[in-house]
Amino acid sequence: MTPLFKKIAVVGCGLIGSSIVRGVREYGLAETIAIADANDAARAAIAELKLGDSVHADPREAVREADLVVVATPPAAIGAVAETIAEALAPGAILTDVGSVKESVGQAMAAAAPSGVHVIPGHPISGTERSGPEAGFSALFKGRWAILCPQPSEDAAYLAAVERLAAFWRGLDSQVELMEARHHDLVLAVTSHLPHLIAYNIVGTAADLEEVTQAEVIKFSAGGFRDFTRIAASDPVMWRDVFMLNKDAVLEILGRFNEDLQALSRAIRWGEADKLQELFTRTRDIRRSVIAVGQESAEPNFGRDRS
Amino acid sequence: MTPLFKKIAVVGCGLIGSSIVRGVREYGLAETIAIADANDAARAAIAELKLGDSVHADPREAVREADLVVVATPPAAIGAVAETIAEALAPGAILTDVGSVKESVGQAMAAAAPSGVHVIPGHPISGTERSGPEAGFSALFKGRWAILCPQPSEDAAYLAAVERLAAFWRGLDSQVELMEARHHDLVLAVTSHLPHLIAYNIVGTAADLEEVTQAEVIKFSAGGFRDFTRIAASDPVMWRDVFMLNKDAVLEILGRFNEDLQALSRAIRWGEADKLQELFTRTRDIRRSVIAVGQESAEPNFGRDRS
Numbered sequence: 287m288t289p290l291f292k293k294i295a296v297v298g299c300g301l302i303g304s305s306i307v308r309g310v311r312e313y314g315l316a317e318t319i320a321i322a323d324a325n326d327a328a329r330a331a332i333a334e335l336k337l338g339d340s341v342h343a344d345p346r347e348a349v350r351e352a353d354l355v356v357v358a359t360p361p362a363a364i365g366a367v368a369e370t371i372a373e374a375l376a377p378g379a380i381l382t383d384v385g386s387v388k389e390s391v392g393q394a395m396a397a398a399a400p401s402g403v404h405v406i407p408g409h410p411i412s413g414t415e416r417s418g419p420e421a422g423f424s425a426l427f428k429g430r431w432a433i434l435c436p437q438p439s440e441d442a443a444y445l446a447a448v449e450r451l452a453a454f455w456r457g458l459d460s461q462v463e464l465m466e467a468r469h470h471d472l473v474l475a476v477t478s479h480l481p482h483l484i485a486y487n488i489v490g491t492a493a494d495l496e497e498v499t500q501a502e503v504i505k506f507s508a509g510g511f512r513d514f515t516r517i518a519a520s521d522p523v524m525w526r527d528v529f530m531l532n533k534d535a536v537l538e539i540l541g542r543f544n545e546d547l548q549a550l551s552r553a554i555r556w557g558e559a560d561k562l563q564e565l566f567t568r569t570r571d572i573r574r575s576v577i578a579v580g581q582e583s584a585e586p587n588f589g590r591d592r593s
Numbered sequence: 594m595t596p597l598f599k600k601i602a603v604v605g606c607g608l609i610g611s612s613i614v615r616g617v618r619e620y621g622l623a624e625t626i627a628i629a630d631a632n633d634a635a636r637a638a639i640a641e642l643k644l645g646d647s648v649h650a651d652p653r654e655a656v657r658e659a660d661l662v663v664v665a666t667p668p669a670a671i672g673a674v675a676e677t678i679a680e681a682l683a684p685g686a687i688l689t690d691v692g693s694v695k696e697s698v699g700q701a702m703a704a705a706a707p708s709g710v711h712v713i714p715g716h717p718i719s720g721t722e723r724s725g726p727e728a729g730f731s732a733l734f735k736g737r738w739a740i741l742c743p744q745p746s747e748d749a750a751y752l753a754a755v756e757r758l759a760a761f762w763r764g765l766d767s768q769v770e771l772m773e774a775r776h777h778d779l780v781l782a783v784t785s786h787l788p789h790l791i792a793y794n795i796v797g798t799a800a801d802l803e804e805v806t807q808a809e810v811i812k813f814s815a816g817g818f819r820d821f822t823r824i825a826a827s828d829p830v831m832w833r834d835v836f837m838l839n840k841d842a843v844l845e846i847l848g849r850f851n852e853d854l855q856a857l858s859r860a861i862r863w864g865e866a867d868k869l870q871e872l873f874t875r876t877r878d879i880r881r882s883v884i885a886v887g888q889e890s891a892e893p894n895f896g897r898d899r900s
Binding site: 411412478483486490495504506513515525530533544546550557562566568569575 | 873879
């Protein structure tokens with residue numbers, strides 16, 4: 287089978303970037319793999335792991351003649367990377383990314399890219415709490431959703447590029463969903479950004495208590511807290527960027543969460559047992575739906591330790 | 594080896610109760626096992642599963658001549674159970690429980706039990722989000738902590754009973770920690786009760802949104818939300834009781850959580866990226882400690898699906 291792409295360039299080779307590189311090689315999705323990473327230690331690790339065919343400090347060197355360029359840096363760096371590499375992008379190339387925020391990132395890429403380059407923002411809903419090139423593995427995307435947020439366009443070449451990128455993600459064993467960027471950002475604010483914010487917050491709260499020692503929190507974490515520590519171990523820079531770039535949607539959803547939490551707090555204070563039980567029964571039903579759609583069976587995924 | 598107890602009675606045979614029964618049989622910790630459960634369907638399941646040597650609707654029948662009585666009902670029922678069985682308890686018997694709240698439950702048991710019965714409130718820090726007699730398994734307590742909250746006493750017989758109950762939990766492969774009941778309730782408010790409250794709340798918030806459909810929330814739950822749905826699938830009645838019975842500690846810790854969340858929300862609104870990154874880096878370090886103390890290796894445990 288002919289590979290989908292002649293040359294893929296992956297700019298930023300952490301958990302996601304290095305997983306893409308591994309998957310591309312394992313499934314034969316591109317003839318050549320070029321990697322760029324600005325970090326010296328990361329490049330040394332990439333060379334050590336023998337990921338890709340070439341490793342570059344300058345992303346322009348990596349993207350030359352690539353027909354697929356995947357920017358896999360932390361979200362806030364994507365716009366600047368696009369500006370840097372713009373001059374070196376080949377006509378007809380696909381420029382995509384893997385950031386957890388799509389509207390602002392997509393606008394930044396579109397503003398930077400020369401005409402003739404197909405900008406298609408993307409986001410694979412997968413990851414672990416680990417980071418760096420060592421943390422990646424080819425099956426990371428297996429059974430997961432990859433969301434693409436194409437620009438509104440009737441252009442046949444652009445639509446063909448979207449289909450080709452969708453085929454690429456399916457080649458990595460993902461399912462593909464097309465979505466408007468703004469809606470993506472709202473959906474992810476609910477299913478990913480708020481859960482991370484809450485987890486970071488609760489772990490921080492627990493660490494700052496005086497009446498309960500940190501040692502006790504750690505020792506007795508099996509009662510639920512431990513799951514939060516795993517989420518709160520996710521990459522700090524990436525998540526900082528997510529909250530900066532998806533501020534409006536996150537604050538909107540956080541506002542709803544706070545209203546509900548105040549109501550719950552009040553129900554506890556006033557001993558409204560029925561109200562609590564009603565909510566707890568309802569949320570249990572939602573869990574059944576999550577299991578029913580088979581999210582659980584697709585391993586490995588976020589929320590499991592592989593360490 | 595002579596079993597630790599001649600007869601154990603387990604009152605309430607759900608996830609925890611049935612796991613104790615299975616463990617007692619597997620590890621030979623008692624000669625005879627009597628089970629009481631008020632629920633007809635549960636008793637039918639217990640008989641079907643051939644758990645224990647006898648199954649009773651009336652807990653008084655189960656506890657007669659037992660030298661160890663474990664009340665494993667939802668927390669709010671423990672006091673009433675203790676009152677009911679008081680007349681049937683054998684002199685010198687140990688009366689313990691497994692509830693997630695210890696101060697109020699311990700007081701209720703102590704008030705009900707006749708003198709000569711050793712009341713030792715207990716709490717194994719283990720569980721899954723599943724419930725019912727079918728959900729139990731003998732290794733549930735393996736590598737987990739069991740907390741005992743003995744009453745202040747210098748009585749030699751009482752202290753011997755505490756040691757005997759500790760040996761029982763060690764026999765189920767748990768580690769044992771002694772703690773004051775009030776401190777237990779604060780520690781667990783942090784490591785277990787607040788995490789559950791938050792998880793229930795976030796899943797409820799997500800279910801009520803209009804802009805994002807429930808189908809979307811479920812479909813794209815892999816980004817963090819799914820972990821919360823698992824916690825929010827825990828037994829509704831048990832958790833209702835926990836929040837009713839540990840109200841003060843939960844509201845105190847929830848207050849701290851809220852203060853921190855407001856600060857975090859403000860940092861997002863005003864673009865204070867450094868503040869976010871600092872917190873996210875700090876919480877990552879706590880995760881390392883959780884893994885370092887080996888909580889991760891002790892399986893099965895709360896937070897993993899076994900379905």
